[in-house]
Amino acid sequence: MLTYEKDVKPVKMTAREAHKRSVGTEEDYIKLLIDVYNFIHEEVDNRNTSIDYWIDSLYLADRVFNELVKQGYNVNLEKDMGADKVWHLSIEWKNVDLDPNKKYLLPLEEAETTEGSYYYAVRNGGKWQIAVSYGSSELEAFGFTVTAKDIEEAPEWVKALEPVEV
Numbered sequence: 001m002l003t004y005e006k007d008v009k010p011v012k013m014t015a016r017e018a019h020k021r022s023v024g025t026e027e028d029y030i031k032l033l034i035d036v037y038n039f040i041h042e043e044v045d046n047r048n049t050s051i052d053y054w055i056d057s058l059y060l061a062d063r064v065f066n067e068l069v070k071q072g073y074n075v076n077l078e079k080d081m082g083a084d085k086v087w088h089l090s091i092e093w094k095n096v097d098l099d100p101n102k103k104y105l106l107p108l109e110e111a112e113t114t115e116g117s118y119y120y121a122v123r124n125g126g127k128w129q130i131a132v133s134y135g136s137s138e139l140e141a142f143g144f145t146v147t148a149k150d151i152e153e154a155p156e157w158v159k160a161l162e163p164v165e166v
Helices: 017-021 026-045 058-070 136-141 148-152
Strands: 050-054 075-077 088-094 104-114 116-126 127-133
Touching: 026 050, 026 058, 050 058, 058 075, 058 088, 088 116, 104 136, 104 148, 127 136
Parallel strands: none
Antiparallel strands: 050 088, 075 088, 104 116, 116 127
16 A cells, blocks of 8 residues: 655656656766776676676666776677676786886797697797797797887787786
C-alpha cells in the first residue's frame, strides 16, 4: 500500500542535474581513472600485460575506455550481464618499458641449437638479422646490443621479443 506524507516535499531538479547525478561527477571519474591506472601499474610490476576491470556506469566506463585508447592501450568495452558491475573493460598493453640509456639483447624464445648456442635478433648494418651465439658476452663484444630506440623502430617480429638488459 502506498502512503503519502504531507510534509515531504517533492525534489525538483533540472534535467542537467538529474543527468549529472546519474552519470557521476568529474571527481568520480578522476578517482576511477586513478584506480584503473593503479591496477595497471600493479600488474606491470608483476610482468602482466592485461587486466579485466568492471564499472557500473556506462558513462564512466566509456570515458575510461576513451582515455585508455588515447594512451595507447588496447581496450575492449562490453556489457557483462553476469556481474554486479555491468560494464567490463578488457585492457591490454605491451610490456616494453625500456630505459633509453641501457643496452639490450633480444633472444629468440626457446631457440637453442643442437650445439648449445642460442639465436638472437641483432641489428647489423642497419638491418635486422638473426645471429647465433653461445652467450651475451660474445654478442656484446661484436656490438650486437640494441637500445630502446632501436627496438621502438624495429619491425614487428623484433618488437615481439622480450628484451634482456645487459
